[in-house]
Amino acid sequence: MLQATRRRAVRATAAALCTAALTLSQANPAAAAEKKVSFAFMYRMDTQAWKQKMGKVSILFTWCRNQRSFHATLMRDDWGSDTKLEGHALTCIKGKRAYFDAKTDGTYYFTFTKADDGNFVEGNATISYPAA
Numbered sequence: 001m002l003q004a005t006r007r008r009a010v011r012a013t014a015a016a017l018c019t020a021a022l023t024l025s026q027a028n029p030a031a032a033a034e035k036k037v038s039f040a041f042m043y044r045m046d047t048q049a050w051k052q053k054m055g056k057v058s059i060l061f062t063w064c065r066n067q068r069s070f071h072a073t074l075m076r077d078d079w080g081s082d083t084k085l086e087g088h089a090l091t092c093i094k095g096k097r098a099y100f101d102a103k104t105d106g107t108y109y110f111t112f113t114k115a116d117d118g119n120f121v122e123g124n125a126t127i128s129y130p131a132a
Helices: 002-025
Strands: 032-041 044-046 050-052 055-064 069-076 086-091 097-102 106-113 121-130
Touching (some): 032 106, 086 097
Antiparallel strands (some): 032 121, 050 106, 055 121, 069 086, 069 106
């Protein structure tokens, strides 16, 4: 009789844990925002700025005229001792995604640069970030 009661208690606890896990897994994730950008530059270009919370920022290339390499820097629009910027060398390839860390809440933008070789880098991308 004691074993049957213990089994029921274990089953009830397991069911409660499963229900709690299911409920938590269906909770809404942190609000995210997207910004569509088109770019065409020969040497340097800055995107428009946006406000966001601290967290991961991603850029997904949705269209590229050619597969040229360039440097993308996530800039924080704040002048001070540390602008908390992060950069990566990227190649414009449709479907490729790159991730950056926004270390604090604030206003951010991307700066794209490459060697001035007379060739344009052209494409479209979607920037995803935590909404402010």
